[in-house]
Amino acid sequence: MARRPDIPLRHGRVLIVVTGALPAAFVPSWILCLREWYGWDVRVCVTHAATRLVSADALAATSGNPVLGPDWRPATGRVDHREAAAWAEAVLVVPATANWIAKYAHGITDSLALATTAFTTAPVVVAPSLGPLAERPATLRNLRTLREDGVHVVATGSGVSAHSGTRESGAMPSVDSVLATLARVTAADAEGPR
Numbered sequence: 001m002a003r004r005p006d007i008p009l010r011h012g013r014v015l016i017v018v019t020g021a022l023p024a025a026f027v028p029s030w031i032l033c034l035r036e037w038y039g040w041d042v043r044v045c046v047t048h049a050a051t052r053l054v055s056a057d058a059l060a061a062t063s064g065n066p067v068l069g070p071d072w073r074p075a076t077g078r079v080d081h082r083e084a085a086a087w088a089e090a091v092l093v094v095p096a097t098a099n100w101i102a103k104y105a106h107g108i109t110d111s112l113a114l115a116t117t118a119f120t121t122a123p124v125v126v127a128p129s130l131g132p133l134a135e136r137p138a139t140l141r142n143l144r145t146l147r148e149d150g151v152h153v154v155a156t157g158s159g160v161s162a163h164s165g166t167r168e169s170g171a172m173p174s175v176d177s178v179l180a181t182l183a184r185v186t187a188a189d190a191e192g193p194r
């Protein structure tokens with residue numbers, strides 16, 4: 001991903017929520033690109049499952065900020081999910097699992113990542129990684145709910161499955177389509193209240 005796409009993204013503070021899908025492993029390189037290409041100020045929040053797929057050290061080093069989660073820090077006197085929710089000018093959930101999408105669509109806030117996203121008033125862009133789950137009725141229902149709730153869900157694409165080695169649908173959308181959605185959403189947000 002050495003090429004900067006021709007997408008007009010304005011400078012800002014973006015919170016990247018990383019959940020436990022395989023493309024989580026690529027997020028550090030996304031972060032470097034966002035910072036270098038667009039000057040984004042990036043913070044990262046992870047789920048437990050995400051930490052199996054990408055290291056907090058890589059996320060902290062590439063974002064230049066401490067990583068939030070997967071758990072709340074104990075007894076700090078701070079309310080991490082409210083602070084992060086208020087800090088963010090945009091929240092990018094990349095990659096988003098079927099599990100995370102289901103919980104978010106149902107208003108479940110039993111992790112720092114879910115609570116932060118639920119509390120923010122910033123626009124939320126969700127980039128799902130679903131494989132065959134993209135076609136399941138429950139997933140389709142949950143994605144429809146999110147769209148109806150004003151969440152910006154990027155359409156999945158096709159990609160090579162780590163499971164079968166063959167091309168399948170339901171893969172995480174391309175960087176270009178995620179950034180194009182982010183550009184559209186943040187430009188609209190800058191023009192007026194949502």
Ligand SMILES: Cc1cc2nc3c(=O)[nH]c(=O)nc-3n(C[C@H](O)[C@H](O)[C@H](O)COP(=O)(O)O)c2cc1C
Pocket residue numbers: 018019020021022023047048049050096097098099100101129130131133
């Ligand atoms: C190697 C690996 C890859 C995975 N990829 C996906 C995926 O692409 N999409 C998905 O919905 N779940 C995937 N999972 C399953 C999730 O990690 C699992 O459902 C987990 O509970 C999600 O937790 P979270 O939503 O809190 O991150 C994967 C698991 C592993 C071990």
